[in-house]
Amino acid sequence: AQKVTQAQTEISVVEKEDVTLDCVYETRDTTYYLFWYKQPPSGELVFLIRRNSFDEQNEISGRYSWNFQKSTSSFNFTITASQVVDSAVYFCALSEVSPNSGGSNYKLTFGKGTLLTVNP
Amino acid sequence: NAGVTQTPKFQVLKTGQSMTLQCAQDMNHNSMYWYRQDPGMGLRLIYYSASEGTTDKGEVPNGYNVSRLNKREFSLRLESAAPSQTSVYFCASTFFLISYNEQFFGPGTRLTVL
Numbered sequence: 004a005q006k007v008t009q010a011q012t013e014i015s016v017v018e019k020e021d022v023t024l025d026c027v028y029e030t031r032d033t034t035y036y037l038f039w040y041k042q043p044p045s046g047e048l049v050f051l052i053r054r055n056s057f058d059e060q061n062e063i064s065g066r067y068s069w070n071f072q073k074s075t076s077s078f079n080f081t082i083t084a085s086q087v088v089d090s091a092v093y094f095c096a097l098s099e100v101s102p103n104s105g106g107s108n109y110k111l112t113f114g115k116g117t118l119l120t121v122n123p
Numbered sequence: 124n125a126g127v128t129q130t131p132k133f134q135v136l137k138t139g140q141s142m143t144l145q146c147a148q149d150m151n152h153n154s155m156y157w158y159r160q161d162p163g164m165g166l167r168l169i170y171y172s173a174s175e176g177t178t179d180k181g182e183v184p185n186g187y188n189v190s191r192l193n194k195r196e197f198s199l200r201l202e203s204a205a206p207s208q209t210s211v212y213f214c215a216s217t218f219f220l221i222s223y224n225e226q227f228f229g230p231g232t233r234l235t236v237l
Contacts, residue, residue: 012163036223038225038226046211046230046231047228047230047231048166048213048215048228050225050226050227053224053225094165094166098223109154109219109223110156110168110171110181111156111168111226112168113158113165113166113167114165115163115164115165116165
């Protein structure tokens with residue numbers, strides 16, 4: 004079965020520190036997709052990034068960067084120069100081909116999330 | 124576009140009462156999902172609908188039923204609410220054809236069962 008492990012339950016940093024959120028996944032699918040979502044204190048879920056299994060290029064978007072390594076089944080997320088507004092729960096998610104769908108449908112398995120608190 | 128909308132935003136039920144959570148999307152997405160979020164548990168999939176006319180169980184389907192009313196709407200029904208169903212419920216949708224895209228989430232429904 005698919006599994007997503009976010010070993011860090013809570014992280015607390017001081018503003019301007021860099022912080023890395025870990026995500027390790029397990030899958031038997033050869034084609035799969037990985038995602039990161041942010042859930043700020045207001046409660047909505049905000050999509051951050053999608054990566055497919057064939058694209059191992061790292062990605063940078065402003066202060067955010069993602070490191071995808073198939074060899075270690077990891078998809079880690081780094082925030083550079085953290086800010087108070089980055090305080091949120093961050094979820095990593097892995098797509099899973101739905102059983103009996105013949106590869107025609109996917110669903111997501113989420114990790115349990117990492118609560119990041121950035122203190123001023 | 125309104126994106127994914129959910130009603131109601133809050134609800135309090137007594138044990139044994141029934142209710143239906145409504146979800147609608149205006150993005151012409153083919154797949155829709157219902158999740159529940161409990162503290163420390165992340166999001167767990169209750170039911171999903173790959174396309175209009177199909178529904179499948181997710182990780183925690185017991186005590187729930189769903190209806191994919193049309194392409195836009197996907198409702199979740201609690202027939203006899205239990206305190207264990209106290210949770211925040213999220214609806215999501217996505218478009219899947221060749222590659223799997225991100226899911227868009229509704230604002231959530233906070234349900235308390237007394």
